[in-house]
Amino acid sequence: MDIAAVLKFADDLVFAQTGKHLDYVQEAILRGTFKKRTYTQIAKEVYSSSSHVRNVGSDLWKILSEGLGENITKASLKPILETGKFYNYQFAIVKDVRSENITVNKNINICTKKARSPATPHNPQPTTKQPRIDLSDAPQILTFYDRTPELSTLKQWILDDRTHLITILGLTGSGKSAIALQLIQQIQSEFDCIIWRSLRNSPNLPALQTDLIKFLSDRQQTELPSIIEYLRSYRCLIILDDIQTIFSSGQLAGNYKPNYENYGAFFKQIAESCHNSCLILLGWEKPREIAALESSKNCQTLELNGLGESAREIFTEKGLLDSEKWSESIELYRGNPLWLNIVATTIQDLFGGKVSAFLSYDSLLLGDLEYLLHQHFQRLSEAEKQVMFWLANETKAVEISNKPKDIELSPSEFLKAVESLRRRLLIEKVQEGDRTLFAVQRAIAEYVKTNIK
Numbered sequence: 001m002d003i004a005a006v007l008k009f010a011d012d013l014v015f016a017q018t019g020k021h022l023d024y025v026q027e028a029i030l031r032g033t034f035k036k037r038t039y040t041q042i043a044k045e046v047y048s049s050s051s052h053v054r055n056v057g058s059d060l061w062k063i064l065s066e067g068l069g070e071n072i073t074k075a076s077l078k079p080i081l082e083t084g085k086f087y088n089y090q091f092a093i094v095k096d097v098r099s100e101n102i103t104v105n106k107n108i109n110i111c112t113k114k115a116r117s118p119a120t121p122h123n124p125q126p127t128t129k130q131p132r133i134d135l136s137d138a139p140q141i142l143t144f145y146d147r148t149p150e151l152s153t154l155k156q157w158i159l160d161d162r163t164h165l166i167t168i169l170g171l172t173g174s175g176k177s178a179i180a181l182q183l184i185q186q187i188q189s190e191f192d193c194i195i196w197r198s199l200r201n202s203p204n205l206p207a208l209q210t211d212l213i214k215f216l217s218d219r220q221q222t223e224l225p226s227i228i229e230y231l232r233s234y235r236c237l238i239i240l241d242d243i244q245t246i247f248s249s250g251q252l253a254g255n256y257k258p259n260y261e262n263y264g265a266f267f268k269q270i271a272e273s274c275h276n277s278c279l280i281l282l283g284w285e286k287p288r289e290i291a292a293l294e295s296s297k298n299c300q301t302l303e304l305n306g307l308g309e310s311a312r313e314i315f316t317e318k319g320l321l322d323s324e325k326w327s328e329s330i331e332l333y334r335g336n337p338l339w340l341n342i343v344a345t346t347i348q349d350l351f352g353g354k355v356s357a358f359l360s361y362d363s364l365l366l367g368d369l370e371y372l373l374h375q376h377f378q379r380l381s382e383a384e385k386q387v388m389f390w391l392a393n394e395t396k397a398v399e400i401s402n403k404p405k406d407i408e409l410s411p412s413e414f415l416k417a418v419e420s421l422r423r424r425l426l427i428e429k430v431q432e433g434d435r436t437l438f439a440v441q442r443a444i445a446e447y448v449k450t451n452i453k
């Protein structure tokens, strides 16, 4: 019996017992069990904890055992499949989906079951909530070092404040996708449905909404309500990754490409309307309307900064030397995990792992980072490039009132460019007493000095 047939059969059987189809985790458990994987290995594949996957597995074996009248466990599933017993059961399931009456006709015993009725005090449902999850579009992240403060903030917004719209902003490699995956692992049991979609191919809004509804809807339904109705009826968590792809290059941050302006109204509707779900946006630029919406608790933004001290683990893993110099190098790249991984490889390759030799080199090495930074810079407007060039060549943080005369921008164009660069996290704000100063971090300044004239 191949895995597709097993999944189909198990789905029918679970539906017969519970009135629900197999969810993402249950499916992964069946696939994993088929391939003799452990719960820990399956948990990694679905970005979940071993204990959660074990609990879901235990519930699943109970449902299958109840349906088949035979004790099914993780260990016994494969042998049962190999003896071909499932074939007998498989042909005996008769479904009448429209009436939701399910008849399971097992070889000799004949039982008729109705889909499980909703939970009541007399009919308790299993306590482990199993959301339907689709993370097929999410990247795979193999290591995750501490992000406790950021995860606490996100959990407070989502679970306590019931925030509708959260934007996680950060430069490439800062770990936006990684933290969102970790968050899902920690809060998934609070949701009915979780879906991750990347906007990397710039889908237009109707195409994205159709795709989301396809997942959120019950497969049996023919007339599909609007997405907001799903967000009201179910507690859904939607993650939209790489949102910068719907914004124009060569303009100020957060300006939609032509034909993508309707995303703005969609985000606003999700922030302002009444529902019980959460949309998380991940990207390099803050959408234009978010700033105005942020005054309410329904809309929050997290600027993802470096990893801090836990970034040292990256250097430990790469086996670098001179640990007393690590903090200095980590600060040079602001604790960006991807950049540090790249730099650690360079230190290993060119300096034999000696961090002090790397630090004493004449100029800051960018290497493969140059390409990553180039992706950010090609999105800037001409006005932003002028401001970046000025700040990158300053030796310390400056007030914007120090604008040099050779920047040919009107005061309003200049301020808009500064604000836009802040929204891209390309310039840093430094508070010195009552003075607000701006600066460009060293790695970015190095890039600007060698690439922007």
Ligand SMILES: Nc1ncnc2c1ncn2[C@@H]1O[C@H](COP(=O)(O)OP(=O)(O)OP(=O)(O)O)[C@@H](O)[C@H]1O
Residues within 6 Å of the ligand: 139, 141, 142, 143, 144, 145, 146, 147, 170, 171, 172, 173, 174, 175, 176, 177, 178, 179, 283, 284, 307, 337, 338, 341
């Ligand atoms: N908390 C973390 N601990 C360890 N490594 C991390 C962490 N966060 C990110 N990384 C590493 O950095 C890499 C980049 O992370 P991630 O893909 O989440 O960045 P991103 O901000 O989503 O970047 P992009 O904007 O390009 O999508 C990951 O592949 C992972 O190796």
Ligand SMILES: [Mg+2]
Residues within 6 Å of the ligand: 176, 177, 178, 241, 242, 282
């Ligand atoms: Mg990402």
